[in-house]
Amino acid sequence: MSGFASEIREGTPESDDARSPESSRVVDPARENDEQIVEAALRPKRLADFPGQPRVRDQLDLVLRAARQRGTAPDHILLSGPPGLGKTTLAMIVAAELEQPIRVTSGPAIQHAGDLAAILSSLAEHEVLFLDEIHRMSRAAEEMLYLAMEDFRVDIIVGKGPGATAIPLELPPFTVVGATTRDGLLPAPLRDRFGFTGRLDFYDPADLARILRRSAGLLAVQIDDDAVVEIAGRSRGTPRIANRLLRRVRDWAQVHGDGRIDRGAAAAALDLFDVDPVGLDRLDRAVLDALCRKYGGGPVGITTLAVAVGEEPDTVETVAEPYLVRQGFLERTARGRTALRAAWTHLGLIPPHTAIGQDVLPFDGVATRFE
Template identity: 65%
Template sequence: MTGELSAQVAPAELGYEGALRPATLAEFVGQEKVREQMGLLLGAAQIEGRTPDHILLAGPPGLGKTTLSMIVAAELGVPIQQTSGPAIQHAGDLAAVLSSLVPGEVLFIDEIHRMARSAEEMLYLAMEDFKVDIMVGKGAGATSVPLELSPFTLVGATTRAGLLPNPLRDRFGFTAHLEYYANAELEGVLRRAAGLLDFPLEQAGIAEIAGRSRGTPRIANRLLRRVRDYTLVHNTAPDAESVNAALSLYDVDEHGLDRLDREVLRIIVDRFAGGPVGLSTLAASVGEEAETIEAVVEPFLMRAGLIARSPRGRIATSLGWSHLGRTPPPM
């Protein structure tokens, strides 16, 4: 029986991420304004028979930047080459990628703000004139050799648009700012994913997952997978009760806080009397890197209204105290 179950589940597991990724703008759920803008940009380029303007996708992790880059290529019917900013640490790395592009190809650079400065400067000319200058030789005998490139569309993704230098940001013809999803939009994402996975989750269960997904489709799909795993192993009905049991097992509470989120909030409230507490002190208290607290935990806790920043550090709000079942001190 176990082997039979594995044989049935394995294909779905192997293609999980790919199966849930929308292939067209029409299939993409949420971000309506961005979808309309991109549809206009791509449609005009196809009518005129040219490569579309370069596109910058900015927003928090998990909102669909990589998916949208793949949709751009799919809508245009061209191949896509993917890389990331940290992988491009020298101008030569970028030159090798650019010279391998075929006409019309989409180049997707994730976390583009983390590219090396020398590569950024090379990218300026490549984006505007589809050529780069390659330095041959060293010292006084070095020579600049121009290299013509095939026309291409650059799609850059960044979680920190403010770190992009202005000359690079200004060379993108269109910048899309992705926003966190409302619960109703996340329910649409989950219904589509549940249908693709042939997992008949009840509406109450879908709403429960959406409410714990922090406004992020990637998290919603991950929690859906955990709930599906729970119903498979425990042979339970795909309903709200199974959702609550599964997410409780994985320490995801009714507001979407996980173990680390609650620990950070608890440290501020219990150990530092609600704060203020500095970032480095807070990170040391929970045994995590300061970058993790600042980039992963803090944005959600602030957006949920559970903590706030002050000139002296992080403080717990009255809502944060209440979330832990504590009574805030009198003002």
């Protein structure tokens, strides 16, 4: 096995201990020092256990059932959406539902066509190949993947220059599961080769509450219903964040209480970790604070805003901005970022009088502080 790919046999009967009663009941506390181990243990193993995303779940269930009935490999699957919504989990579930092994790698790890050729040539029949961040593959590897996905073969180039020879290598039928956070960066020829595309959206609080109750059971944590609601409301619609906050609240309850999580413990712990009642963290509030206090509500360019909060523009644009836009705090315009009325209210500031009754607060050129 090469160093840039790993193999996980989630769906094979001989290694499917993840579904045994003992292993599915609780996470081993002795292994909780590894966050990745804990996150993997909290992931559902089957589509029936996957909460939220009902449309994608039902569509994927149909694709996989039909393939099993035909005894063939299903069409290639593309999963897109923001980080933390379950793309990797669904890829593992695809292999488990098909009862096939899964090969795991990522786009950044495949920088040469030879890297991809080594992986493809070792795939077994009907095996699942999971390519995370598929939009970050090199161009040469993408072109090889086109042929492999469509015709199940690759051309191995032997030699260099005019004397180079292409030797075709036939591949057994397999399924590519690609995951991307930026599907707009995928070349059209690659995107068109996926027979099924599932777009994952942010979760509503009810689905997050179900996820938190399940995770609390696996972690052997006692938690009240109102504490579940409190954590779910601050999780930004993202299961990964919800599970991470649950573990931090559990730590607080263990150190400062009797281990049971009630609403007071959840609120105190989340306040300690700078997660406010609507889910904004330190970076989110810094962006809004700079936009409103320093630049009068904008518009202001993303680079200027990033400098004001001491972060890279990519960090502000990909980490903080999507949630702020979705929550109605921020608007992206051709002239730059502007603060909406909710941003001023959340910070406890009074918007400029000229902006009263308007959704977007214009900047008159004077960075005035309104309190």
